[in-house]
Every structure is written in C-alpha cells, then in structure tokens.
Amino acid sequence: MSDHAPALETSTGLDSRKLAIWTFIGSECLFFATLISNYLVHKQQWLTGPGPFPHEVWTDPATGKVLEPIIEIPLVTVGTALLLFSSLFIVLALYGAQKGRRGMLLGWLGATILCGLFFVGMQVYEFTHFVHKGLTLQRNMFGASFFVLTGFHGTHVTIGVIWLITMFILALRKQLPSTRSLNLEIAALYWHFVDVVWVVIFPVVYLIK
Amino acid sequence: MAHPTAHEHEAGHPTPGTYAKIGLFLFILTALEVGLYEITYGEHAGAFGHEIQPFFVPLLLALSAVKFALVAMFYMHLKQDSRLFSGVFVFPIIIAAVIIFSLMVLMAYHWAFAASGG
Numbered sequence: 001m002s003d004h005a006p007a008l009e010t011s012t013g014l015d016s017r018k019l020a021i022w023t024f025i026g027s028e029c030l031f032f033a034t035l036i037s038n039y040l041v042h043k044q045q046w047l048t049g050p051g052p053f054p055h056e057v058w059t060d061p062a063t064g065k066v067l068e069p070i071i072e073i074p075l076v077t078v079g080t081a082l083l084l085f086s087s088l089f090i091v092l093a094l095y096g097a098q099k100g101r102r103g104m105l106l107g108w109l110g111a112t113i114l115c116g117l118f119f120v121g122m123q124v125y126e127f128t129h130f131v132h133k134g135l136t137l138q139r140n141m142f143g144a145s146f147f148v149l150t151g152f153h154g155t156h157v158t159i160g161v162i163w164l165i166t167m168f169i170l171a172l173r174k175q176l177p178s179t180r181s182l183n184l185e186i187a188a189l190y191w192h193f194v195d196v197v198w199v200v201i202f203p204v205v206y207l208i209k
Numbered sequence: 210m211a212h213p214t215a216h217e218h219e220a221g222h223p224t225p226g227t228y229a230k231i232g233l234f235l236f237i238l239t240a241l242e243v244g245l246y247e248i249t250y251g252e253h254a255g256a257f258g259h260e261i262q263p264f265f266v267p268l269l270l271a272l273s274a275v276k277f278a279l280v281a282m283f284y285m286h287l288k289q290d291s292r293l294f295s296g297v298f299v300f301p302i303i304i305a306a307v308i309i310f311s312l313m314v315l316m317a318y319h320w321a322f323a324a325s326g327g
Contacts, residue, residue, distance in 0.1 A: 037312040084235045192281075207243070207269055
C-alpha cells in the first residue's frame with residue numbers, strides 16, 4: 001500500500017473529503033438547532049408537569065413529597081472541562097501525525113479517547129441517576145427535551161470515540177503516516193464539532209435557569 | 210491547477226504552544242461560567258449575585274460564543290483554511306440562530322395567548 005495520499009483534482013482546489021465533512025458539520029448545526037430550540041421553547045412550560053426539575057424544588061401536591069433540584073453541576077463541569085481538553089489533545093495528536101511523530105500522535109490520541117470515554121461514562125451515570133430520582137423521558141417536558149438533546153449529543157460523542165479508536169489502531173499498525181494525516185484531521189473536525197455543540201448545551205441546559 | 214500538498218496545507222497551522230495557550234484560556238472561560246453561576250444562583254450567592262442577575266444570561270452566552278469561536282478558529286483551523294469551509298460552517302450557524310430565535314418568539318406568543326384563555 002502506498003503511503004502517499006492520492007492527489008485529487010477538484011474544481012475548488014480543496015480536498016473533497018474535507019469539504020464533505022464541513023458540509024456534514026453544517027447540516028449537524030441545523031440538527032442540533034432544532035433540539036436546542038425544542039428544549040428552550042418548553043423551558044417555561046415544564047414547571048406545569050410533575051417534577052423533578054433541573055434547578056427548582058418541587059412539591060408534589062398529592063403526596064406533599066418535596067423533590068430537590070436534580071442537576072449536579074460539579075460532575076458536569078468536570079465532564080465539560082475534559083471534553084474541552086480533549087479538543088486540545090486531538091490537535092496535538094494531529095500535529096504529531098502531520099510531523100510524523102508517532103509517539104506524540106499515539107499519546108495524545110489515547111488521551112483524547114480517555115477523555116471521550118470519561119464523558120460518555122459521566123453521561124451514563126447522570127442518566128441513571130436521573131432515572132433513579134424519577135426523571136424519565138415520559139415524566140415531564142424537561143425530561144423529554146433534556147434526554148433527547150443530551151442523548152443525541154452523547155450518541156455523537158460515542159460515535160466520535162469509536163472513530164478515534166479506529167484511528168488509534170491504524171496508528172498503532174503504522175497505517176497513519178504523515179501523508180495520510182488528513183484522515184485524522186477529518187476525524188478531529190468531527191470531534192471538535194461535538195465539543196462546540198457541548199459548549200452551547202452546557203450553559204443553556206445546566207447553568208441558565 | 211496545482212494543489213497544496215498535506216505539508217503545504219498545514220504550514221499555517223498554530224504551534225503546540227499556541228494550542229496549549231488556547232486550551233488554558235478555554236478552561237479559564239469555563240471556570241468563569243461556573244463561577245458566575247455560583248455567585249449568582251449557587252450556595253454562595255450574595256448581594257453582588259443579585260445585582261448581576263439581569264446580566265447573567267447575556268454574560269454566559271457571550272462566554273459561550275467566545276469559546277465556540279476559539280475552537281472553530283484555532284482548533285478547527287478555520288482561521289487558516291479556505292474561506293469556503295468557513296462559509297459552509299457559518300451559514301448554517303446563522304440559519305440555526307434564526308431558527309432558535311424565531312421559535313422562541315413564536316412559542317412565547319403562543320403560550321401567552323394560551324395563558325390569556327385565547
């Protein structure tokens with residue numbers, strides 16, 4: 001197998017694969033815009049349904065049971081910080097790939113994958129915790145819009161982790177030389193997109209009451 | 210037409226030092242977001258927090274926008290790459306912002322109408 005990436009002639013002079021991932025990312029912006037809109041338009045309505053709610057104490061009128069606010073900001077902050085750091089780690093891995101520094105590529109790519117796995121684990125823990133506290137997809141408007149929005153994001157993170165693990169295996173097998181670094185750059189663009197979506201979701205869902 | 214090679218293409222990309230500085234700045238901005246929440250609504254909220262409550266959402270959105278722009282410009286290399294990529298990314302973001310804003314305004318009218326018994 002040749003180590004050289006095929007030189008593709010395009011009318012724009014740009015690599016079609018890179019243009020394709022940017023077009024895909026553009027379409028994903030619209031996808032997440034609908035989910036964020038769905039969450040925001042129901043934000044003022046969720047208090048009419050049964051709790052628990054994100055930031056508000058809610059008393060069940062039938063039983064008098066008091067439900068505490070459900071969101072745990074410290075845990076999500078750690079997850080957010082790790083996702084941001086993973087964006088740093090993957091550009092360093094890409095730098096290593098472009099310069100042909102295999103150790104740098106493997107080390108930072110491994111760190112990125114670990115951060116992604118932690119984030120997915122954090123979300124699994126959070127969802128499980130919420131269900132145990134009585135918040136499900138069907139419970140109230142908050143539950144429905146929250147699980148759909150953050151669940152789809154978590155799915156994107158999971159897909160990203162699988163993609164990065166594939167890149168890691170290719171690098172381990174010495175099938176990701178500097179001439180093929182565009183393959184990692186495309187995966188990195190997807191990963192950064194997953195990160196910037198969370199940059200929006202984190203304040204909108206977790207911090208703004 | 211000659212096409213840039215992988216090495217020519219990456220020539221304008223930032224150095225690891227620049228990436229690290231941006232990473233640190235992003236971390237500080239995230240800490241600011243959470244700190245802002247804590248002094249406004251958290252357990253340590255005081256008189257100052259009460260005063261800044263009207264500015265809480267705009268401040269948070271501004272911090273979020275700065276983080277978004279930094280990742281897009283430097284980590285996603287939009288600052289150095291072809292402007293076509295920026296266009297393909299920014300145009301849907303503008304549409305997305307219009308969708309979010311329009312739906313919020315529309316639904317606010319809808320709920321207000323419903324609440325008035327209309």
